[in-house]
Amino acid sequence: MTAPLTFYTNPMSRGQIARWMLEEVGQPYEQVVLDYGTTMKAPEYLAINPMGKVPAIKHGDTVITEVAAICAYLADAFPDAGLAPAPADRADYYRWLFFAAGPVEAAITNKSLGVELAPGKSMMAGYGSFDAAMDGLEAAVTGKRYIAGDRFSAADVYVGSQVGWGLAFGSIDKRPAFETYWDGLKDRPAYLKAKKIDEALMPKQA
Template identity: 55%
Template sequence: MSAQLTFYTNPMSRARVARWMLEETGLPYDTVVLDYGTTMKAPAFRAINPMGKVPALTHGDTVITENAAICMYLADLVPGKHLAPPVGSPARGPYYRWISFMGPLEQLMVAKSTGGPLAEPAMAGYGTEDDLVNTLEAAVKDRAHLAGDTFTAADLLVSAYIGWYLQFGLLPARPAFAQFAARHRERPAAQRANELDGPIPDRKPA
């Protein structure tokens, strides 16, 4: 791989997920730490991500934003690491499914964090809270992997978000959630990523 990878982040953000994925790949990358409200909103970074938010990844002239997209893109860069099931395999379906499922989960968790009433099920992308939480619990209960028999970006993304929202008290503390998050948090790449980013303050995310 000749093009340079550059990772734009703030360690007190969801960009920690992308950092973990970068560490799983073993690829060399540069890190640019941005500050909220200043360099993250400056013209130089908005030229990369007009949203003025992290994470963002550049690979040569290619720009990738959003944790799910970054994880899938990186997995495909290193096929020998088996961080994505082979194209055309049955495991590719659940791989896409559970990565995409983090979208509705994020909607619900952000809605809960505001303390206001949740949207009507017919209007909300996550349906009802019970349906979403129960579906996620059934997916991870007594399982090590979500897509096939090996660790993939789906396991990384789902376990990272479960751990994040357990920490902030937004997901119910069900044993299946705690076990799934803990299992993958012990991976060497996850440990390296946490050492690079440092501890997360015990507070709700802004």
């Protein structure tokens, strides 16, 4: 029997990415919706993630946090879903999954917060500069339907989410390569199902 899978999330979080991945995997899971500042900081959840952040998953007795790690773990834990390349073919898969989780995430966050690197200090930042990170991301997706080969993978869930979110909210440039890449992902049934679930969980407007 498959170990139980529990998903800790909030609809207004990066949990949306993890839910997309869960829907791509296609395995049943229990969801636990947490609130910022209350249940997310309660001792019960801090035992799952000491950072008091979502998402997290628990698969049997195994706990995984950090969205890129969740995507990679689920692809390996459920190989029948075909969401990871063969081990010998994972160079681009790992490269771009962690490029998006590292330099791209940091560059977007700093730009959104108005953080400016001091002159001559760009070498101290893993992303160098916002433009350099965007140029790297553009090179990664240009001319490709999928980021890591000829099949959709967990890397597309993570990179695609970064691109789709960035285009929707203006945190990345609307470059043609980004729009083309996202257009090839945004109608996937698992993405649409996950989006519908999270939209239903959003706080209702007064």
